Amino acid sequence: MSAPKRFFVGKIEREVVLSGDEFRHAHTVLRLKEGDELTLLDGCGAEYSAIVSKVEKGRMLLHVLEQKTSDREPKTQVILLCGALKGDKTELIVQKAVELGAARIGVFSSKYSSAFWNENKTERLNRVAREASKQCLRALAPPVEYFPTLEEALKSADGAQNKLFACEFLEKSETELSSRSGSFALVVGSEGGFSEEEFSLAKAHGFSGVSLGKRILRAETAAIALLSVVMYECGELR
Ligand code: SAH
Numbered sequence: 001m002s003a004p005k006r007f008f009v010g011k012i013e014r015e016v017v018l019s020g021d022e023f024r025h026a027h028t029v030l031r032l033k034e035g036d037e038l039t040l041l042d043g044c045g046a047e048y049s050a051i052v053s054k055v056e057k058g059r060m061l062l063h064v065l066e067q068k069t070s071d072r073e074p075k076t077q078v079i080l081l082c083g084a085l086k087g088d089k090t091e092l093i094v095q096k097a098v099e100l101g102a103a104r105i106g107v108f109s110s111k112y113s114s115a116f117w118n119e120n121k122t123e124r125l126n127r128v129a130r131e132a133s134k135q136c137l138r139a140l141a142p143p144v145e146y147f148p149t150l151e152e153a154l155k156s157a158d159g160a161q162n163k164l165f166a167c168e169f170l171e172k173s174e175t176e177l178s179s180r181s182g183s184f185a186l187v188v189g190s191e192g193g194f195s196e197e198e199f200s201l202a203k204a205h206g207f208s209g210v211s212l213g214k215r216i217l218r219a220e221t222a223a224i225a226l227l228s229v230v231m232y233e234c235g236e237l238r
Pocket of ligand 1: 165189192
């Protein structure tokens with residue numbers, strides 16, 4: 001498959017200017033020229049077909065043709081909250097979570113997570129989310145947000161109807177994953193795992209503990225596995 005010609009732009013009007021990173025991608029990587037067709041995304045779910053009307057130094061002028069409706073966004077809203085991981089493993093989670101259909105991703109620091117965090121990392125993860133979103137033809141770029149504490153991450157999911165906390169020291173899930181409807185919030189820990197107090201805090205915020213089986217999975221495997229199972233149960237992976 002050739003690379004999808006999809007670009008995120010802020011506001012979409014009849015004429016749109018592509019500049020910055022999106023221009024470089026269109027011009028240098030995809031070598032788009034006058035007359036070529038592409039798809040514009042407003043990042044909030046709307047998709048438009050457009051045509052390149054002019055290529056100038058550092059920018060491309062586009063003429064918008066029509067709005068298209070995307071049927072690729074999941075019907076189920078799933079928020080994934082995961083512990084900050086060392087190296088670039090959080091990027092892997094973000095990329096896979098976007099492909100699997102997460103609506104929003106939160107990364108948090110917790111008692112046993114030792115990953116260093118700064119603004120650049122959050123920015124980088126948002127770029128990864130945008131790229132993954134284009135690649136899998138989604139119309140929305142799920143935002144990635146950083147929470148300095150687990151509690152702030154848990155609170156950000158207050159409105160979710162199903163709250164699941166992947167707990168590595170639980171013998172058995174406290175709840176069934178099947179036959180559920182409504183929105184979800186999923187919490188997965190970092191390499192260091194969770195403490196008993198963190199599990200209690202999550203329960204106080206309405207989360208139920210779930211086990212992912214008898215083996216201890218790596219954090220990135222656990223996040224991808226739990227999201228996949230929930231998406232499957234909601235009919236999104238069929
Ligand atoms: N260092 C911990 C393991 C952490 S695994 C230890 O040695 O016990 C990282 C995260 O993945 C966990 O916090 C949990 O959210 C999830 N996880 C991994 N295996 C799991 C399992 N079998 N059941 C539920 N959650 C699991």
